[in-house]
Amino acid sequence: MRSNLPKIISIHCLLVIICFAPYENIMSQSDLSSPSFNNTLISVDKNIAVSDWSLTASDLGLEGDWSVNMVTLRGGKQEGVKLITMDNGALTFTVIPTRGMSVHTVEKGTLRLAWNSPVKELIHPQFIDLEANGGLGWLDGFNEWMTRCGMEYAGHPGMDNGRMLNLHGRIGNMPASEVEVIVDNEPPHRIRIRGKMNEVYFNGPNLELWTEISAEPGSAAVRFEDQLTNLSQKEQEFMVLYHANFGSPLLEPGSQLYGSIKKVVPFDNFAAEDIHHWNTYGGPINGIAERVYCIYPKADSQGNAHFLLQNSGGDQGVSFSYEVEQLPYFTQWKNQDSDGYVTGLEPGTGFPHNRSIERKYGRVPVLAPGGERVFRIDYLLHTDKNSVTAVRNKLMNEMSTVEISKEVISK
Amino acid sequence: MRSNLPKIISIHCLLVIICFAPYENIMSQSDLSSPSFNNTLISVDKNIAVSDWSLTASDLGLEGDWSVNMVTLRGGKQEGVKLITMDNGALTFTVIPTRGMSVHTVEKGTLRLAWNSPVKELIHPQFIDLEANGGLGWLDGFNEWMTRCGMEYAGHPGMDNGRMLNLHGRIGNMPASEVEVIVDNEPPHRIRIRGKMNEVYFNGPNLELWTEISAEPGSAAVRFEDQLTNLSQKEQEFMVLYHANFGSPLLEPGSQLYGSIKKVVPFDNFAAEDIHHWNTYGGPINGIAERVYCIYPKADSQGNAHFLLQNSGGDQGVSFSYEVEQLPYFTQWKNQDSDGYVTGLEPGTGFPHNRSIERKYGRVPVLAPGGERVFRIDYLLHTDKNSVTAVRNKLMNEMSTVEISKEVISK
C-alpha cells in the first residue's frame, strides 16, 4: 500500500490544469509578435472543455473594461450547457456553444435583442428529438435571439424525395466541437467568439461551419461572419436562414420595419389579407396565426441590403446590413400571438418552405467539392432617436419603391 | 507565470461551495421564524445541481432519525441520473429527479412497493427516444413503482389529428428543473421532496407540473400532491395517469384488489373473458397477454375513492385514497406475464387509450389559461394482518355493489 500523499498532489495539479490551462495559454500568447490572443474553450482536437472561464482586458494588459466569460449551466434541461457572455463595455451578448453557437440575447442598456419564448431553459440537445412531433422537435428549444437554420436543409418539415426533413435542420442543436475566443492583437482589438460544427454523416453531406460573432470594445455593433465549407468530394446542396427573433422592446404596437427591398410577397392567404400593413406591427393577440412575407432585398452599389427595425416611438432600433449575393432572400415572420410575441427577420439563401419546394424554385444553392461560402451580417444597436432617425431617413426612399405582390408566393 | 498556490486555494473554496452550499443554507434557515427548512438540490434558476448531498434530523436540531440524501449515479445508461432517498424512520422511498420525479421504490421492512421489470437501470432520458419503435420508446425506461404519464397526452401511441403521440407522454422522461427538499418547521415536520418540470414548446402546450411526495417522520403514509398549471394564454388539454406498479410481495397468486367502485369494464375481449376474476390475481405465466379493466371509482361523502391491494395471506397491503373529482377514472392493469409480472393501479383523468379515443368519450380535460389542477393521493403501507383487515372490512361492502360490464369499453 503506497502513501496517498503524492496522489493528492497530483490531483491538485490536475485540477489546476483543467481550470487554468486556457488562462495560461493567454499569458503565453500575450507576446506582441502574436497575431491575436487565442483562447481555446472547447476543443475536440485538444480534448478540452473548460467548465468556467473568464478573461478581461486587463488580463491581456489592454485598456478598456470589456470581459468574456464562459459558465456551465446546471439543472433540468440546461444540464451541461455552456454559455459565453461577452461584455464589450457598451453591450453584452450571450453565445451558446452547446446549441450551435446560437446567440441568446444582445443587450445595450434597456435595448434588448431577444424575445419572450414560452421555452425558458437553454435546452441541451440531448433533450431534443428533432424528428419528434412530425419533425417539429426544434420548437422544444426555440428561444434564442439568433439561431441559424440549416445547413443541409432548413425550412418546414416534410418529405423531400422520400426523406423526412425536420423543421429548420440540425445546426442549431449541434454542440460546437471547437470554440475559441480571439482578441485581435492590433487595435481596435476586436473580440471574436468562434465555434465550429460539422454536419456530417457517412454517405451524406460533410459540411463544416465556422461561426464567428464579434464586436469591438466599446462599440454598439455586432458582426456575424460565418464560413461554410463543403468537405465532401461531391457537390452539396445547402440552406441557411439567419433566424433572428425580436420581441420587446423593439416589437410593440407601432413598431416598423424598413429596408432596401424590391418586392414583398405574402406566404399565404392570411398574410395576403394584411399585406398593406406588412411593415408595421400590431400588439399581441391571443390565438392569431402567424403572417409570413417573402422579401426580395435590393443591393446598394456595394452589393449590400439594409434593414431597420424600430420601436413605436422611434427611439430604439436595430439596423443590419449584409451582402445580397450571399443571402439573396429575406423572410419576415410576424408572430403576433401572445404566447411568444415575436417577429423573425431572416436573411437566408431561400425562403422557409420545405427543401423540396425551395429546390423547385431554384433557391437551394450548391457548394462544389471543397467549396466555401461566407455569410456576414452587421448589426447596429440604436438607443436614441437621432440614431434611429438617421438610418430610417436613408431607407425611407427605398420603401417608396417596394413592389407589393397581389399573389401569394408559388409553391 | 504566476504561482499556482493561490489558485489551489481558490479551487478548494470552489469545491466547498459546490458541495456544501445547500447545507449552509439549511443552517442559515434553521431560525425558528422560518416557515420551513428549504434545501435546493437542483435549480435552473440558481444554476445548481448538487452532486451528492445529505440531511438528517439532527442537522436541523430536530428529534428523530430520519434522513434524506441525493447521489449521482454513474455508469451505463444511469450516467448522471440523480437519485434521492428519503428514510423517515419508518419507511424509505427513492425519487428520480432526472426521470420526472418518478418514485422507484417504497420500502417498509419486507413490504416493497416495487416490481421486477426486465429493465434494471434507471435510464437517463438522453438514452430514451420516446417516438422510437412505433412510439413505444417509453418502455425502454419503464421500471419505477410510480411514474406519471402525461401531461399533454398519455395512453397508447398512435395518431391523433395527424400527429403521432408516443406511449404515455413525455413527463416521465423529463429531468426536473427545480428540486427542493422542504422540512416543515412546525411539528410533525413533514418532509417534502418537490420537483418541477415544464412541458412546453413554442406554439404548443405550456404546462408546469410541480410534484411533491412527502411523509411525516415515523409514519407509514406517503403522500403525492402535484400541481399542474397551464402557463399558456390558451385552453390546453391534458391527461395524467398515476401509473403505480406493484410486483412481489404484494402481487402473488391470491392477491386481491378492493375498492370503492361503481363499475368495471373490460378493455378488450381477452380481459372480458376473465372479468369475474377481475379483482383477484393469478401467478406469473409465461407468454400470457395483459388484461386491462377500466374502473369507475365511487366517491365517499368527502369525495374520495379508496382502494386496497393485499397479498394472498392478507398480512401485507397498501391502501390509497384520492379525490374522485380530480382523477375520475382508474385503470387496473394485470400483466401476468412472467417477464415483468406486475399490476398497475392507475388513477387518472382518463383511461389509457390514445388521446384521440379519450377525447371522443369526453375524458380529456381542459385547463383554462392560467388554470390549475391539484392531484393528491395518499398511500398507506400495511405490514400486519390487523391493519390490512381493518381497511378491507371498510371496503367489503363497496365491493358487493360493483357493476360488472358484459361489454368491453367502447373505442
Add this chain to the structure above:
Amino acid sequence: MRSNLPKIISIHCLLVIICFAPYENIMSQSDLSSPSFNNTLISVDKNIAVSDWSLTASDLGLEGDWSVNMVTLRGGKQEGVKLITMDNGALTFTVIPTRGMSVHTVEKGTLRLAWNSPVKELIHPQFIDLEANGGLGWLDGFNEWMTRCGMEYAGHPGMDNGRMLNLHGRIGNMPASEVEVIVDNEPPHRIRIRGKMNEVYFNGPNLELWTEISAEPGSAAVRFEDQLTNLSQKEQEFMVLYHANFGSPLLEPGSQLYGSIKKVVPFDNFAAEDIHHWNTYGGPINGIAERVYCIYPKADSQGNAHFLLQNSGGDQGVSFSYEVEQLPYFTQWKNQDSDGYVTGLEPGTGFPHNRSIERKYGRVPVLAPGGERVFRIDYLLHTDKNSVTAVRNKLMNEMSTVEISKEVISK
C-alpha cells in the same frame, strides 16, 4: 457555522476514492492466489465510472511494457465519451465503452486496422437518433474499425411486421454498463477488456451481451470473444454482424481478399456486373455505388473459416478465423467511393438485409429462454511479406473452388 476544515479534508478523501479506488483494488488483488487482476472502470452495480485511469505491467509487478488506460473525451459530440487504449507492447487498440465497446483502431507500426470516415468524432449516443433520417441515424457515428450490429436486429432499415427497424440495430450506440480490465494471473497474462450491454425493454427482448477483446502481451493477435444471453423467459430472435471496416493501408488498388469460401453471391445487379473481380479491390472513385457480396464460408476440420485481406504488395495484411457454426454468413462490402473509401468484412448470423427478408430465408437465429451464444473471432496482423505469404498460400487452394453465383441473392 461550523469550521470548514473537516469538510475540506473529507473532500480530499472523496477525490482520492473516486480517482484511485480501482487502482487500490488492483493492489489488493495482486495476491498470487487471485485468479486474475480485475479492475472495474465502469459499473452500474458499483456506481462507478472512472474518469481517467491507467495500468502498466509494473503496477502488477509483471514483466513487459504493456499498458492500458482510459480517458474521458471532451468537447463537441465527444463530450463524456470514454476511450480505452491498450498497448500490449506489440500493437495498440482503442475501445469505446460509450459506443457499445466498439473498437476504433488497431495499430501495429504502420499497419492500421481503421478507415477514414467523413465522421471524425467518436459520437456520444446522446447525439445519435437511430430512427432519424429514415432509420439511417446510425451513419452519424459510423467510423470505427469494428462495430457490432445487432442484437435484436441488424441490417437495412425498414418495416418488419409493422415495426420500423433502424439500420444495424442499437448495440453500437449503447453505453456499456459494466467495463472491466482483466489481466490473467497465469502467464501469458492475457489482457482482456470486457464490457456489458443490455438490450432490453419492457415487453421486448432482454438480451445481455458481454463483449471481450483481448491480447497477450507482445502478440500480434487480437481476439474477440463475446457472449450473448437471452435473459427473457421467451424465445428471442437475434442478429449480429461483426462490421469490421478496412481502409488504408490495407485497402488500396490491388488489395485482395482470400478465404475459405463455398460460394459468392452478389447482393444486387451492380455487384453482379463486377462479380469476377469480387476479391480484388480498385482505388477510390468519386460517386461510385457500393458493391456487396454475400459469402458462404467453408469450415475446416475444426469448424473454422479463415480469411486474409492483404495490401497490393502483399507485405501487410490481416487474417482472421472463426467458427462457422456461430457466424455462418459473411458479407463483403466494397465501398469504393472516395468519401469514405472502405471495405467491410463482416462475419454474421445473416446478411445485411432487413430482418423481414433475413427471416424469410431462415437467417435469423433464435435463442431459447436463458440460452447463450458465444462469438469468437481471432485477428492476426501481418507486417511482413513472409507472414502474409504463409497465410495466403494456405488459402490459395480454397479460392480455386469458390462457386461464383450468376444470380443476385434472393430477397
